[in-house]
Amino acid sequence: MTEATLPAELAIETRNLSKRFGHRAAVDDVHLAVPRGSVFGFLGPNGSGKTTTIRLLLGLAGATTGSIRVLGGDVPGQLSAVLPRVGALVEGPAFYPFLSGAANLRRLDSADPHAPAKSRAARIDEALERVGLTHAADKKVRAYSLGMKQRLGIAHALMRPRELLVLDEPTNGLDPQGTREVRSLVRSLAAGGTTVFVSSHLLAEVEQMCTHVGVMSTGRLVAQGTLRELRADGTATIRLQTPDIETAIRVLAGLGLQSELSTTGPGSDGLNLVSTGPSSLQLAPETVVAALVAGGVRVRGFGVENASLEERFVSLTGEGFDVAG
Numbered sequence: 084m085t086e087a088t089l090p091a092e093l094a095i096e097t098r099n100l101s102k103r104f105g106h107r108a109a110v111d112d113v114h115l116a117v118p119r120g121s122v123f124g125f126l127g128p129n130g131s132g133k134t135t136t137i138r139l140l141l142g143l144a145g146a147t148t149g150s151i152r153v154l155g156g157d158v159p160g161q162l163s164a165v166l167p168r169v170g171a172l173v174e175g176p177a178f179y180p181f182l183s184g185a186a187n188l189r190r191l192d193s194a195d196p197h198a199p200a201k202s203r204a205a206r207i208d209e210a211l212e213r214v215g216l217t218h219a220a221d222k223k224v225r226a227y228s229l230g231m232k233q234r235l236g237i238a239h240a241l242m243r244p245r246e247l248l249v250l251d252e253p254t255n256g257l258d259p260q261g262t263r264e265v266r267s268l269v270r271s272l273a274a275g276g277t278t279v280f281v282s283s284h285l286l287a288e289v290e291q292m293c294t295h296v297g298v299m300s301t302g303r304l305v306a307q308g309t310l311r312e313l314r315a316d317g318t319a320t321i322r323l324q325t326p327d328i329e330t331a332i333r334v335l336a337g338l339g340l341q342s343e344l345s346t347t348g349p350g351s352d353g354l355n356l357v358s359t360g361p362s363s364l365q366l367a368p369e370t371v372v373a374a375l376v377a378g379g380v381r382v383r384g385f386g387v388e389n390a391s392l393e394e395r396f397v398s399l400t401g402e403g404f405d406v407a408g
């Protein structure tokens with residue numbers, strides 16, 4: 084293997100990871116590969132096993148079988164070396180409503196034996212600034228909106244330099260404004276070089292925030308890769324109306340498309356052809372039409388449909404996703 088073909092270093096890697104509750108596998112033979120520097124969207128419908136996987140990654144629950152490496156260290160074996168380098172927001176931290184945001188961070192940080200007391204005040208200021216809460220530092224948390232509380236949770240995760248942030252459904256329950264705040268925060272953290280592993284049941288959200296995606300369905304990881312790779316895994320469909328069926332089939336085969344006659348379409352007399360091929364062919368309509376015309380095909384009707392990411396996920400999981408954010 085040459086250097087260029089070596090896989091990028093992984094921030095998270097699991098092999099054969101499974102977690103059973105009684106007879107039911109909440110996580111079923113999952114091989115996760117999260118590259119360093121990625122914003123990895125862990126996408127799946129409710130109940131598909133995302134939270135359970137995250138709890139395993141953080142050593143909050145034990146796996147039934149399989150292995151986990153986080154930032155190069157074994158979990159749970161090397162958890163004490165790994166965890167200080169990981170910031171996590173799982174199930175939302177419990178804040179005291181009668182204390183200010185800054186005072187809550189002080190309490191949480193002083194309870195952390197690894198956190199140096201000397202730099203505490205400066206670290207709190209910096210974390211609040213990174214999540215855009217400096218103006219509300221002295222406000223009591225009971226006066227915070229949900230979005231502000233969520234950002235305070237992320238500030239807590241950022242109190243010390245982190246190589247990896249794990250966020251479980253960070254926009255759940257937020258209003259559109261809070262959702263936008265958290266999404267833009269995730270993007271800015273990633274721009275600063277932190278690997279972010281973020282779970283979501285919203286496809287649109289993952290498309291907006293993430294570079295990579297892993298799709299969970301009933302405990303199994305049914306696809307993972309870059310967003311671009313997953314889009315390219317779909318099917319492109321071309322519909323053509325022409326009297327020159329034989330020639331058209333030949334020309335389209337030359338472009339990598341398989342054709343069959345169709346009874347539906349604009350032509351009612353057997354002149355409709357439906358051709359399919361992988362979306363990765365990235366065929367532009369003008370390219371296909373030009374090839375047909377150059378091959379002597381009389382094009383009387385033509386259309387291209389590329390499978391959307393949503394259709395791809397529905398076909399993978401057998402379920403619809405909420406596509407709105």
Ligand SMILES: Nc1ncnc2c1ncn2[C@@H]1O[C@H](COP(=O)(O)OP(=O)(O)OP(=O)(O)O)[C@@H](O)[C@H]1O
Pocket residue numbers: 104108109127128129130131132133134135136284
């Ligand atoms: N402690 C537990 N005991 C028994 N079953 C559990 C336990 N924790 C989770 N499960 C089950 O495992 C499955 C996966 O749950 P999990 O919470 O990981 O899914 P999820 O994708 O995070 O969904 P959600 O977004 O609703 O939290 C579900 O069927 C759930 O009921």
